[in-house]
Amino acid sequence: MARLEGVPVADLLDALDAATSAKATKRLMVAVLYKRGHSVPVVADWFGMRENTIYAWFDRLEAEPIEQAVRDRPRPGRPPKLDENERRELDATLHEPPTAAGYDADAWSVSLVRRHIAETYDVEYTHRHVRNLVDDAGVSS
Known part of the structure; x- marks a missing residue:
């Protein structure tokens, strides 16, 4: 056939x-x-x-x-360290100036976002992963 x-x-x-x-x-x-x-x-x-x-x-x-x-099927991977609610909360935080979250900075940097995630959610991410989170949130750093 x-x-x-x-x-x-x-x-x-x-x-x-x-x-x-x-x-x-x-x-x-x-x-x-x-x-x-x-x-x-x-x-x-x-x-x-x-x-x-x-x-x-x-x-x-x-x-x-x-x-x-013709598209790849979704592949299971490691579960995200931040759940959906935490991710939405982080995205909302990143759309506000860092001063609104208590930081003495004019703009978000990847290092500052990484620090914020560690302090707020007790989660450690690599610099590259935080860069991806920032990009996904549609925020420039």
Whole structure:
């Protein structure tokens, strides 16, 4: 039985036109090349990939909407040290000047945010992770 029989190449091409990530583009290109008659071993060689990876993508394309199938599935990771309420509270705090939180500073720095998190939530984060939290909050530091 051939793969992707129920997935029209026109739908793949439409999704390819709308793709915004390199991964989605690559996955769609692989599927289009396959649908146009190239074998999985040949396409795998062209892209420097394992055939099993391509077959796994095809399984998803057959089972899920194209837009969903070409994205990575969420991967479980370590649970966050700050819960959702604490994270919202931190975001709100970062949108106020540091003086509102009792600090003698004109603007938030990553070091100051890191100190605030440690003092307020008893949580230690790396400098890089705090930078990500600040960026996620939409605050410049």
